[in-house]
Amino acid sequence: MPFGSKDKAYNSSRSLAHLTAEQALADYAVLLTDLKRNLSAQASPVVLFGGSYGGMLAAWMRLKYPHISVGALASSAPILQFEDIVPRAIFYDLVSNDFKRESLGCFQTIRDSWKELDEQGNAQDGLLKLSKTFHLCQTLKSSEALSDWLSSAYSYLAMVDYPMSSDFLMPLPASPIKEVCRNIDKQPEGTSTLERIYAGVNVYYNYTGTVDCFDLDDDPHGMGGWDWQACTEMVMPMTSSEDLSMFPRYEFDYGLYADNCVKSFGVRPRPRWITTEFGGHNISSVLEKFGSNIIFFNGLLDPWSGGGVLKNISSSVVAIVAPLGAHHIDLRPATKEDPDWLVSLRESELEIISVWLSDHYGAGGVLFQNAAANDQAAS
């Protein structure tokens, strides 16, 4: 572990300064080159696989280090979620759609809940009452922390709305949004909105039923590193719109965002860096002209699909879209519960990748089949 330990490394902006997409790509370039040399495997083709941020890295690595790999599967890679390339509201709109799709009542309950939450937060003893309703370990200091905690749950639920049980961000049942909404909707008449909301998010934060109380300061998803990256180069402007969203109205304010980064990490973001480094507004023409052998996978349930590449760009930079898929579901381990569409899209991905490999071997590598054929021809 460089920099002593993970805790140490994450505690100093001096070491965090190395936590960048460019450094990650350079690290992979060195690692892959050295691995191949050390294993006497220089001629072996490398295929890159990555999901989410890792998917962005995979796609970007094809652009920046085309000599290191023969292709990349960039799964749920929101490489367009920067500056003004896609509408700012798209992420929260997609999350909201996922809930609306399961139950209009559930969507409406969540939508109504923020006002009640604020009102209760401002009332006498309201924060104490809220803390009890939501089984928090500490009494709330503001209702905002609770709003954030709930909003996070909904966003993460949309990302992991897989049709099979999973344990990616949290242990969860199959189709967790359906489950959350069932819990919100099924409460007996007279149950308050906020009690319904609690019953819903309890599925996300406590599916195993082992949590006694919730600590809002907890970082169950280990996002500390991402927070740093979001405060340096991965600035993704996101707004919550009035019309389509179930979230509290929220307008991205770059000034406030930057000030918070200075407060948290002592750094000011470079909001235009990613498009400068990798292209952005013209990414399809860049990918068309200078890219090859990239699969962009996106599931449309995944709110990150809003910033993804959803259309074929060229004959070898292609999009695979799963209408019922969530965040990088193609890269999840195969299970017996996998629906047919998932099985067959994985097969399509494999087929495309095998073309890359035969192209590579055809273009100068050693193709064992051919070698055998030649032996036969010579004998």
Added chain:
Amino acid sequence: MPFGSKDKAYNSSRSLAHLTAEQALADYAVLLTDLKRNLSAQASPVVLFGGSYGGMLAAWMRLKYPHISVGALASSAPILQFEDIVPRAIFYDLVSNDFKRESLGCFQTIRDSWKELDEQGNAQDGLLKLSKTFHLCQTLKSSEALSDWLSSAYSYLAMVDYPMSSDFLMPLPASPIKEVCRNIDKQPEGTSTLERIYAGVNVYYNYTGTVDCFDLDDDPHGMGGWDWQACTEMVMPMTSSEDLSMFPRYEFDYGLYADNCVKSFGVRPRPRWITTEFGGHNISSVLEKFGSNIIFFNGLLDPWSGGGVLKNISSSVVAIVAPLGAHHIDLRPATKEDPDWLVSLRESELEIISVWLSDHYGAGGVLFQNAAANDQAAS
């Protein structure tokens, strides 16, 4: 000036750490993007021009930032002078050829001089005598420093062997090697080898005739920054061969090289970094597949042409080779002395670049000619 001042910046490995090819490319990406935004010139195409190290940067920028420019003129860019891509002896062999081409006697005198220099250096009062012969300001502490000073002069002379007078590294007459060799050859019979050598290099180090004495510790070419880069990522293994070279026999020893870097700068080089970052052994296939719109210019008198791209790689990654050209002569200011071949090769470069520009305008930019034609058609 960042880091306080140039002196300060060059004095600390903390600030020198930013002196890398990758940082330079990123700086240009930000500068060009910001310039275009600030000048409301986002749609204007950018063409990159660079010579020598700048030529490498221009070529590499087309690979790493294809969205920032429409093409690059990479003049005398030895992007292959790394690891074992080209023969290690090629640089000094090419320098030697340039001298042999002017005068076999001159070549032979230089070739013979090293032994005499060593012998005199080892003799009683030899260093004092050498210091006098070569008009040095201080008495030599070893003959090696003098050998290095002479070798540098020959290498630089080969780089700037322009057919017109110039003032690039030093003020020099047209065809300076011819001049140096004339001085070496024309001395009256009985002139010692080392006196001849002095008469020769005096043309390089003192063409203006204003230098009273030579200070070997002087850095007349401002190479301090390059020395740092050579000790970090720009490791170019160079050997001086027995057979074709007029230089003292010298075998590149990476261990010694690295130790000297630790002594000078406290850093250990990364000798394989450049090929990892930009490709190298497979550079033509990388350039063919992922590059476009690059002109590689090389003059064959230039010893750096040994590490240059001398053959067309694709229809838009092309090589222009000038048999009588020295280091990035195409980018030197036009003069009345310019030979016809130089005038016409500059025209070829312009023609190629104008194709890039019309391609760019045709592909979505505004072509003023077309706009005018449309106006006419509409009227």
